[in-house]
Amino acid sequence: PVIYLVTPTYRRPEQIPDLTRLAQTLLNVPAVHWIVVEDNSALSPAIASLLKxxxxxxxxxxxxxxxxxxxxxxxxxGVANRNAALDWVRSNCKSGVVYFADDDNTYDIRLFEEMRFTKKVSMWPVGLVTKVGLSSPVVNDKGVVVDFFDGWMANRKFPVDMAGFAVSVQLILEKSDVYMPYVPGHEEDGFLKKLDVSPADIEPKANWCTQIFVWHTQTKSNTPANRTTATGKRYKGTNIDTL
Ligand code: UGA
Ligand code: MN
Incomplete structure (x- = not known):
């Protein structure tokens, strides 16, 4: 099965470095189709050429x-972006698996083989989420998801991170009117509830959720500073102002 990897992205100085790292990760993944959706009024030429x-x-x-x-x-x-990708999947795909991969996370390539054969919804731990440093389903000794561990429960039925689950294309086609809600912090929970997932449907991956193959890393941004050369002139050698 093909993994349809949905990456929302927006313009900022860290955008191209983050996408470069993700692209070079994906070079090591077979049968992947990368859906890059820009939160932008026009497609960025820098991203188009990176993809090419x-x-x-x-x-x-x-x-x-x-x-x-x-x-x-x-x-x-990233909600508008992911919903546009869901529309694209519904018009262009018949089988496979959808994974929402933010541009700034860090992915171990072993993760992709864990999710590839998802029947409905699969889940696994995500490292570096909130102050407790982990978001994970809790799996019993029969391999059934019975609980969740997350630093921010917020009354969610599925307190999971966007990077912690994948959904089969088949389920996305069956539930043809399900999109991600515009509710900060509740995108994952709202989406999974509308997909009518029950805890018993969840396929625990990464050795019954005991291994971490993805981290919620965040690229540090700097506040803009004066750009002067050693002789006090304005530096205009690269495109640092335009990205
Ligand atoms: C966390 C979750 O990991 C996200 O999946 C979730 O969408 C987000 O919280 C939320 O609940 O709002 P976080 O690291 O805080 O993520 O968010 P970002 O990585 O800054 O943004 C998530 C994705 O949306 C990224 O791929 C980013 O490039 C994109 N994004 C962000 C946009 O497309 N537009 C924006 O204005 C901001
Ligand atoms: Mn992020």
């Missing part, structure tokens, strides 16, 4: 966050 350069099978889309959410402090990040 690495030769990973891909689809390059754009979907902007609705204006009303852009002003809020807590934004539903």
């Amino acid at each position: 350069r690495y030769g990973i099978p891909h689809t390059h889309l754009k979907a902007q966050m609705p204006e009303k959410y852009k002003k809020s402090k807590l934004k539903p990040r």
Whole structure:
């Protein structure tokens, strides 16, 4: 089965470095189709050329966050992008698995073979999530998911991170009206509840959720500073201002 890997992304100085790292991870993954969805009014040429350069099978889309959410402090990040990718999958795919892979996380390539044969929904631990450093399903000695561990429960039925689950294309086609909600922090839970997943359906991966193959890393951003050369001139040698 093909893994449809959905990556929301938005313009910032760390964007190209983050996407470069993810592209070079995906070079090591067979049968993957990378759906890169920009939160932008136009497709960025730098991303188009990155996608072309690495030769990973891909689809390059754009979907902007609705204006009303852009002003809020807590934004539903990447939701418009992921929903546009769900539309693309529903019109273009018949089988396979969908994984929502944010551009800044760190992925061990062994993760992709864990999720590849997902029947409905598979789950596994994600490292470096919240202050407790881990978000994970709790699996009993029969291999059944019976509970969840997460530093932020917030009354969620599925307190999991976006990077901690994959869904079969078949289920996404069956539940043809299910999208991710524009509710910050509740995107995963809202989506999984609308897919009508029951805990008994969950396929625990990564050795019954005892191994970490993905980390919720975040690339540090710097506040812009003066860019002067050793002789006090303005530095204009590269495109650091445009990315
Ligand atoms: C955490 C979760 O890991 C996300 O999957 C979830 O969407 C987010 O919280 C949330 O609940 O809002 P976090 O590291 O805080 O993620 O968020 P980012 O990595 O900054 O954003 C998630 C994804 O959306 C990234 O791929 C990012 O490039 C994209 N994004 C972010 C946009 O497309 N537009 C934005 O304005 C911000
Ligand atoms: Mn992130």
